[in-house]
Amino acid sequence: MSDSQMIDLVVVGGGINGAGIARDAAGRGLSVVLCEKDDLAQGTSSRSGKLVHGGLRYLEYYEFRLVREALIEREVLLNAAPHIIWPMRFVLPHSPDDRPAWLVRLGLFLYDHLGGRKKLPATRTLDLRRSPEGAPIKDQFRRGFEYSDCWVDDARLVVLNVVDAAQRGAQILTRTAFVSAQRENGAWRVELRDTRNGKSRIVMARGLVNAAGPWVADIIGRVTGGQSTRKVRLVKGSHIVTPKFWDGPHSYLVQNHDKRVIFVNPYEGDKALIGTTDVPWDGAPESVSIDDAEVDYLLAAVNRYFKQPLRRLDVVQSFSGVRPLYDDGNGNPSAVTRDYVFDLDANGGAPLLNVFGGKITTFRKLSEAAMQHLRPTFPAMGPDWTATATLPGGEIEDGDVPRFIARLQREYPWLPRELTGYYARTYGARTAQVIDSAQSLADLGRQFGPNFYEAEVRYLVEQEWAETTQDILTRRTKHGLHMNAEQTAAFGAWFEGLDRKSA
Template sequence: MTETVDLFIIGGGINGAGIARDAAGRGLSVILCEKDDLAQGTSSRSGKLVHGGLRYLEYYEFRLVREALIEREVLLESAPHIIWPMRFVLPHSPQDRPAWLVRLGLFLYDHLGGRKRLPGTRTLDLRRDPEGAPIKDAYTKGFEYSDCWVDDARLVILNALDAAERGAKVLTRTACTLARREGDLWKVEMTDTRTGASRIVMARALVNAGGPWVNDIINRVAGSNSRRNVRLVKGSHIIVPKFWEGAQAYLVQNTDKRVIFINPYEGDKALIGTTDIPYDGAPEDVAAGEDEIAYLIATVNRYFKQALRREDVLTSFSGVRPLYDDGQGNPSAVTRDYVFDLDTAGGAPLLNIFGGKITTFRKLAEHGVQRLKATFPNMGADWTAKAHLPGGDIDNADVPLFLEALAQEYPWLPRHLARHYARLYGTRTRALIGGAKGLSDLGQNFGPQLYEAEVRYLVDHEWAESAEDILWRRTKHRLHMSQSQIAAFEAWFASNREARSA
């Protein structure tokens, strides 16, 4: 007998995972399918910030900024292990924007969202304050304000994990190949991309959270139409060795009015981005171009005493942002707001999602499920605003205190490893460690902080099926391992996968 569910979601990025979690928590039966790995597309290739979007004030996006600032506080409370405060230093460049305009923008930024947990803006004398030490002497004045850092790929995983624990079925490496209305239901065909096996399910509503592929799903998969379109904008980042002292990040303005973030990353590295370039290629083929890398290096070198060189770039990555096409010519001016297109003309509803940003994913999911109220009048009420993501139930969101508790509980666990586990898994660190009584009980060591126990946890609980899933999306171990260590781990993982499937 063919299975029938309430909601079928196409797309395993942050919007699809967020909607699956929200809907499952309201009591709806949910299937989410993703043709690749969770967060394999845009949702693991962001600037890794939960922020209000300071520069969006310049385009009068006050509602979007306010919602994002409110969500910043909500998310910080719900997942303090993967989201934490960061201070940003903005050196003032008089030829780009006047100081009074920057200070006014920061005043609005401090007050639009009802800030509670984060400190406000302060003015810096870059000649005397330590934050100005790496900045060229030509820049004498600056500002420091608050935003938050996020592990973007883990945010997706935790939403999918919470959805699954609330009853949703999360199917990775599963492509939705066809969806057609049959009366008041959708008939959905899925294909397992590993085996080629197909199956059919019926759904009362279909959600298209395809991100860059949203129009392809509308046209090719669902055989539908929409008057709305996405505009694909490419954003590239580079990772280099960290070249300043202190935990602060920097935000610099370029002569073309774009702003570039320079953030501490993975302890001893820096993440620099992003570019904003119109993109018309296949989203899966996106990569950082040499011109973009040169642009980012030149922007940094405009402000910092220590000049970056091309050979300093350890790696780069690029993502395609699926922005709602509002007709703006300048890619930087295109709205980062989200838009829903609810198609009920043929019977069973199809909810298409255009645009959005990682900071407002929870609100997007809440609003999206609310749009389906007519189809599911008895579903539960809104609930995610006060709920923790898996591992985020840390007392008072106090991660340092939680780390001290881990040190007491596992005195044999090195502090750097305890911090790594706490920052990725929060209170679920205990499930990862299991009954281990010493480092040797964590199994084989593949790199500085990668032990077999973590690998097995990710395979058993977080849909990890490849070495890349583990080294790049579930964690960032790849950045800390040598090429020989990576190759050895890939060989070990492949042989163990074959043994598991035998």
């Protein structure tokens, strides 16, 4: 693309909202450039609780429309990407010291019926003294409830949206910072800078979307004449990872004394993901990290309910993200709306659409709504289309992943069963592209860790914009959690010498 060529849309931000908007726009026939100053999903979108859920606790704040929309989207996304999104059952031990049982039952009844649930099983009541789900729970908690939501690999969800956008013609510019923009003859003159070499380029565009998440206000400040009455409120959410301390594939949702809820989810097979906190954040989004008080808070919430106590030394990893919530003026960070809000500045012809708030679960609906705001500028663009479209790798018959895994085992009998399952759950119908022409395990190349072979690295570099070890070990995959320091160092040394062009 030459600097003088006019395109339809520049989307700023390679998180879930920017990725979703770029995909939706490209699928409507618009020419799109997506720019991201770091790696895809490097900020908030790889540091979530990794759930596609309606937001059970939002019912307490009367966010019925948001919960209904999220519950509907839960099944839309489950159909779109069954390889990286799957149903999960959540066990909620009831504590009479917190919310009364009738209120919890009412909330779960609404949760079951607000969103037209089809695939997911309904809520049931548990006797924790007799049910296996109650085995790890302290004896004083006798009653519980079990309900459905979905798990998601958040960073891969972002990447798959970008892969789809690129397949539909979008140009993806990672490690490319938005420098400034100004209106010129009814269009945007956008300056971008490659953060690897410092080189700048100019892109002319008919429209500009600011989906920069925690950096949305910074981007507004870089647009000549850009202003907005909307504000973003930054809230830090931190998670800890520990060894898994219960049997079974289910998760737990525990209530804390401050009325917040903490998720305790199975993670990467043998680990548990525990979170999240809600702490106001005033610093730079990129410098966020967990503090000791948050670790203690999460451990205390878990230890209140579970027989096996967790200690600080059980924490094998932690991560923090900054949620860019729309500032609705609520003083309590947990009560701040998770809804999304748009701010459209169309003065001077070329529109600037600023995106505030949102959550992983509603990104597709947000993207669709964003395009409706831009329809006056692009009246010839195509209709809504993403509600029934699969994401790359999600083209699995009936969304039946176990049957798909069985088919892969027949097609690649030399693949170890565990590796077959890993590829299916990570790449879905694109597994054949990862394996490529390999006819044996040795053909996959060097092994760096459990289920981690050279062929996968080359695929990620060629097809998914992976450029660093962290892109691969913590975002495109979670291999880093399963490798020791020696293995990680060996992979880093090998990757440093990899010829990216021939990869």
